Amino acid sequence: MSFPPTDAGSSLRPIAILAARTVPHLSRQRHRWIVPLLLALSLSLPMTAQADQDDHLIAELQALRGSGDTSAAAVQRLRAIEAQTAGDASYPLRREILRADLVVLDESRGYEDTLAAMQSLRELADVNGDADTVNLMDINRIFMSHVDDDINRYIDQLNEVRARLSSESSPDVMEALERSYGNMYFDAGNFDSALRHQLAALEWAEKLPVGSVRARLFRLGTIAELYNAMQLPDSALDYVDRAFALGGDELPLQNRISLLMARAMALMQGNQLPEADLALSRAETLSLDDPSVFTAMRLGTARIKLLLAMSSPDDAIVAINRLEEQAKAQENSYYLAKSWVLRGEALMQLDRVEEGRALMQRALDFFESKGQMIDVLDGLERQVDTLRAEGLPVQALEAMERQQTLWVHLFRNERARTLAELEAHQSARELENRVSALSAENRAQQASLRAERLSKALALVLALLAALASAFLVFAIRRARRERDKLSDAARLDTLTGAFSRYQFQQRAVREARRTDASTGVLLLDIDHFKAINDRHGHEAGDAVLKTLVTRVRGVVAADAEIYRWGGEEFLVVMNPQTTQTVERDVVRLVAGIEDEPLRWHDTDIRLRVSGGFVRCPLADGWPASLDDAIRWADAALYLAKNEGRQRIEQIELTAAGIDSLRGQTPVDFVQLQDWKRRDLLQTRALGRGALVNAADDHHD
Template sequence: MGVKLAGLTNSWLLRTKRRALAAAVALACASALLPASAQDQSPLDERILEIREQARFVPDKALQQLLKLEPEIAAAAPRTQAEFMTQISATRMGLGRNDIALEFAEKVIAYGKSLHDNAIVAKGMLTKVYVLFAQADVKAAHQLAFEAEKLAMSTSDAALRVQATITAGQTYAEQANFPQALTKLQQAVDMARPATDDPVSLLAALNALSKLYTQMREYDKASAALDELLAETGKIKSPGRMAMAKNTEYGLAIDSGQPKRAMRALLQSLELERKMGAERMVGITLVNLADINLKQHDFPRAAQYAAEALRSSLATQDKSAEAAARANMGQAYLGMGRIAEGKKQYEAGLARYEQENNKPDLQAALREYGEALERAGDLSGAVSAYHRERALSNELFETQRRQSVLELQEKYESEKRQRQIELLSRENQVKGAEIDNRRLQQRVWWLLALVFALASMVVGLLYRKVRHANAQLEVKNMELKAQSTLDPLTSLYNRRHFQDYMRGLNTAAGQKPELEKRAHHRDDIVGALFLLDVDHFKNINDTYGHAAGDAVLKMIAENLRVALRETDMIVRWGGEEFLAFLPAIPRHGVDEIARRILTGISSQAIRYQEHDISVNVSVGFAPFPLAPGDVPLPWERAVNLVDMALYLAKAHGRNRAYGVRGFENFHLTSMEVIEQDLERAWRAGYVDLSVVLGGPPGTPPASPSEHSNVVSIKHAKTGH
């Protein structure tokens, strides 16, 4: 519940937050890029060194100090000039002027190239990486980060090499390549330890390493890195660095289920930031304080912190913090029953992410918005938010699917080209051998037989190698295909496989004539679709940690395997959602299967770190195909209708299943009207629903004869 701008949890600002933190940590390291040896520093270098800490925490004051040095810079050494421009870029970015920051980063790169100084060029490239991150141009930032690291490692600048390695590690983490990220950040820590005259490099490396371990949910290792970070930070007596370390402690504490420690770390950080006058950091910390109070359902205090965060972010023109503050304020107002005010503030926060075209964060925000409206009793508003989230989810999935297909196709084409090159090379070798054979035949006839024999052996060996290479490629393609169809956590089929299967079913069956026949004649044997969602799954993650959430998802997957048949297709639909497609069951047994799913899952409890976690699910279901007006719906629309039934189940109390059994008086309405608002269509008598109620947690599955929790409802004109 709530929005935060620091820490490493699965809140809806996670991706934006990671980029912001990556840039912040790297900028902290970037500010250390003065000559490694103190004895080589000029008085001007020392003054820039003093300003660099100001640049990180109070960029407005640092910029004033830097501009005072400008008259002296023209006569300074090249690396001093480059450092000056780097700090100008850092302060401008800290003040939200990414355009000017990018301009100065480009100047550093051009200046370094004119001097043929790789250290200056690499420094400029890294500075540009951070600005690209701030502009959300992630792909370009990732590519440039790796180029900058390669160039930096060719120089003798120790601080620069540490900074580049940290940035490469954070880039791998952004790409979810945690093994490579861990290797890089451990290397950065090892490189930074000897640099005793540059403690900032070690602090930046330890900070990044602790956050990565938290992100990987290795909390013991994250805590060890944090302890060293706090100890090293205490040595330099920098309030700003200590505030950064406390924010890292907050991220670890909130993710590992230590809310009291998280609250304490935030309050300590806030005190340090206010003493420094670091107003942008203050705004972010206030956002996090609002978030943690939302988790504890202290809505008045959350609203107070959110209001303070909003005032701070407006003063500093920090648009991301402003959006987060408004969203948290909206949730707090909704929690207090002030629905109109809450919706106004939350919508204002959402507008910012729509402006940024930040679709993943917007999707998660809409999901939380719907849940908050549901808790506040605004079911129509919750349904609207849910539909917006679902449309965005489908769009993102299709984008991801297309990208994955293109990547797989590119990989296959690359391997195919490589194989063709190898074959051509081998053909050239054979042709060369044949030419040599002709020459030898003219000169020494008695060696002809031997040469042909050798040539035959070479061709045979090459042919065998080609066959072996093709076989290996086939095996790898099969492995890749298998991996692309399964969810790695639950080993269930993934959403892409289900979609491909249904498209293939359409093609193979000629648009499903047999299913159409079933729909027209209402056969006793039908297919069925079940879509289920874990109730209050976010609370499980927030309370017990993500490892507990993963255990819950695996438990549900196992229960579905037990409750359903081997011939049924079970799919990890996304997040905490699962889908099951049953190709052939008795029509009268559809409700019974929904009941079996509900009670089978609620009867289980997960034992996790001395806690028993009980789980319920909500289910939407329908026979398949659905045929309003005797025209079968495409499978996509059938799944969408089941999805709407699932949301009705959640909106009407959870731990239950809503099933679409059929349609009545369809000539008086249309499918578009029904899809726009399923509940209204139900109340108007156009949709025939059945409701299956789940039992309390721990209730053993009932026998097939116990159907008292199944209710058939054709319409609900007088309420439900």
């Protein structure tokens, strides 16, 4: 490859002529500097022209890369630029050619060829001391070659790259790192970590010097899909709208199709099925201009999900057959397994429950073997919902238990991965601080030769810089923890105890159609003197107490009872319909089960004592069966139990006068509850052995 002739060489002739004509008229002593100056100027002109040519080509290559264009015209322009480039071209130009090559030829190049091209660019960057491009290629290689069933290995490799980075790393490197973390955590089902990294990647994408809009569009679309997986459709729709606003009329076809699919799935979760059908139909129309079979399979999967949500299993099976044929033709095991999950759900809707469950289980086993945990979670969620809709609560509970076990497993993996990631981040900061400290020490030693006072000043500056760096690190860690806690609010399970979260109660318990007989039990429990346990034995002991309480409650109540962590040391237990005597007996047994045995913590016994408020839902015949109202009554009863000396369960029962007078009302606090009791509108009764002990103490007094 060679450049075409330029006019730079011809520009030397007038300068040489000028020098020849000027020299004879100059004094040798006074003007002898002019000739060297003219000669230097004549030599610099070709280099200036070459630099201008390089800058022009680099700008064109960056525009080509930033557009993401893979058309034949883009390939032709890339080849033309390569033909203009000499073999000894500057490193920046050669680097931009290789980076543009990776983008423009992305769809036409195979996997092995892409890895080879990335390795060539890495080697070129390494020879030229370009650490940023070396790190960028390592990150892209790790993500491109990762497999979900060995995700920890590849996350460890990302951590190794992260340990090499410094605060001076380019936005390209940081965006690629956060994006790769986010996508890999997403595939592994670690939604909190995935969302944290995807949001960080979105921030870095705004700082990219090339391709910022394109990168932000992909991040916004991925975040929308992530919120759909987290069952937060409103947030998903918000990010879809942001992407459409950013792309406007110039939004690329593939982005537009993906965003319309994300919108359809979010609307489907919100039960806005006609609107979801409209969005998906628009995506299907646009896909007629997209020859990608992968796009067709994604759209086919989304259409099947919508048909199943519309309770159209026969139409869904027709679409499933088409998806299965496409997957087999492409030898795509992932979408083949997807078709099994969806066919199983359709068969269950057609009352072929066992056949459908077996097919879904086959797909779930495949996804789990491949480490594709997001698909396992999605399949279990679909299995639970379908079994409930078919009136099979026992089978639904089995699927929920497997789902809960998987959530606990994923949380433990996520915690370990986050710790490893933080260690890599800390190693990078320590290395950077160590290099800075050594450089500063060297400067201080040199300065000490000139003045002792300057040496002391430099030492003081270094100390201040170290303090600022430490303060910044503490701030960053605290901010990360706040973000993690904020995201944990959306988790469906309490990660410490394994009980359902309050969010899960709002999503599941409130919207479920519960039976309205008067024997459904609502019990609010609070651990007595929990703060004292924390203060005396430490927070780890407090955590152990919380987990032990949940374990003991589960060991006593019926299998279909539900326990939620309501806040701090408060827990809500919803006992499903039984006879009145059975429910109240279970409450007494539950308290005994909690308090009988102390918790052994190291060499100390910690005794568990609880207070609680218990009501039946509804409180009286003919009253509306509102769980929200029942919980407010139980909460007031809980505070009454606290006020009466703790270690007791206060049960509220309405009198005949109260049934008529208090209809539609709930107590503001236990003071109002006591007032209604004095007015003979209700009665309270203490349950549990603690109440008997307190009563005996009062009698002796």
